[in-house]
Amino acid sequence: MNEENLIEKIKQLSKKYSSTGQDLSSYLDGLLYADYVGYWNYIHLDTLLSLQNPKTDFPDEQIFIIYHQISELFFKLCLLEIEHINKNGRNVIDTGEDLGWNKKLTIDIFIQKMDRINRYLNNLINSFEIMTKGMEKKQFLKFRMALLPSSGFQSVQFRMIELRSTNLAQLYPEKIQATSKSLKTMYNNLYWKHGAIDLKTKKKTYTLKQFERKYDERLMKLANKMKEKNIWAKYNALNPRDKKNKTLIKLLKEYDVNINVNWKLAHYKSAVKYLKNKNNSTAATGGTNWESFLPPKFQKIIFxxxxxTKKEQENWGKSWVKSILK
Ligand code: HEM
Known part of the structure; x- marks a missing residue:
């Protein structure tokens, strides 16, 4: 770097630090003594590899834990893009440069974000065989008893994806009409709240109660915040020309099917593989009546x-369900 460029860089740095009342020369002192960053530190590799703590000695339990962690990281990737759509972009540090995150939600950015989200979800859907084919059933049926009453049902990121994608009324069970105007009533009637009811006692499962204690307040706040910011609301607020954009519509439909049919079916397949026998079904760790709760054709969640079309909505998830249960 020549001297002129160097001076220019220092001026830019000075501007950055003085804009927040800080002193550049102190930061330069820090730089003088700071060590170089190693890859392992940058991505916290040791921490990452220390996060798998199986409850049993069955080797396949590690696969189960790691794939859940991978799924949560992919959910996080999706949420980063969804949040961008929800927020219309947000300026984090004022460097005066266009760093890509403070842009308005133009049709091009909307398309770019939806394209990324679908890529992440396609990866998850295509890799679900790690669960369905990659563990010994005998081992699974034993180590699962060590994780009671926890269940992927308690994935808060999955619920955040839903709340950030559409209106609460779209997350209702098919047979219940969303008539209430109260946020609390609406929230308490979401499909998964009805799904985690013990059929015999008609009471909430402990898995649901545990989840509610930890996350209800946070999720209700999010639901309130997302009223006019969720993906569906953002699409509806586009100008009439952009609303007809074929690429965006195709990506939104792909997303709807990816989350609400394809991922759910890939996941359901694993429940069928491990929990269903010829004559009976094994109770799930979360205690739901999973055979009537999990299939997309029963949930009929459409963002x-x-x-x-009406016909497409009526047939939501049907053909896929048949082919899995054959
Ligand atoms: C062998 C693998 C798996 C089996 C057998 C399985 C089984 C189940 C069952 C039976 C339920 C219903 C709730 C309950 O009663 O527990 C459920 C819900 C759920 N699981 Fe899994 N699961 C598996 C893997 C995963 C993975 C890898 C994830 C990723 C995070 C995940 C996320 C979820 C979510 C988000 C729900 C709620 C779905 C909804 O509300 O429609 N599961 N799972």
Whole structure:
């Protein structure tokens, strides 16, 4: 770097630090003594590899834990893009440069974000065989008893994806009409709240109660915040020309099917593989009546209803369910 460029860089740095009342020369002192960053430190490799703590000695339990962690990281990747759509972009540090995150939600950015989200979800859907084919059933049926009453049902990121994607009324069970205006009533009637009810006692499962204690307040706040910011609301607020954009519509439909049909079916397949026998079904760790709760054709959750015909909505998830249960 020549001297002129160097001076220019120092001026830019000085501007950055003085804009927050800080002193550049102190930071330069720090730089003088700071060590170089190693890859292992940058990505916290040791910490990452220390996060798998099986409860049993069955080797396949590690696969189960790692794939859940991978799924949560992919959910996080999805959420980063979804949040960008929800927030219309946000300026984090004022460097005066265009770093890509403070842009308005133009149609091009909307398309770019949806494209990324679908890529992440396609990876998750295609890799679910790690669960369905990659563990010994005998081992699974034993080590699962050590994780009671926890269940992937308690994935808060999955619920955040839903709340950031559409209106609460779209997350209702098919047979219940979303008539209430109260946020609390709406939230308490979401499909998964009805799904985690013990059929015999008609009471909430402990897995649901545990989840509610930890996350209800946070999720209800999010639901309130997302009223006009969720993906469906953002799409509806586009100008009439952009709303007709074929690429965006195709990506939104792909997303709807990816989350609400394809991922759910890939996941359901693993429940069928491990929990279903010829004559009976094994109770799930979360205690739901999973055979009537998990299939997308029963849940019928559709984020963006107006993008589908009546017939498509009626047949939501049906053909896929048949092919899995054959
Ligand atoms: C062998 C692998 C798996 C089996 C047998 C399985 C089984 C189940 C069952 C039976 C349920 C219903 C709730 C309950 O009663 O527990 C459920 C829900 C759920 N699981 Fe899994 N699961 C597996 C892997 C995963 C993975 C890798 C994830 C990723 C994070 C995950 C996330 C979820 C989510 C988000 C729900 C709620 C789904 C909804 O509300 O429609 N599961 N799982």
């Amino acid at each position: 963006f209803p107006d993008l589908w």
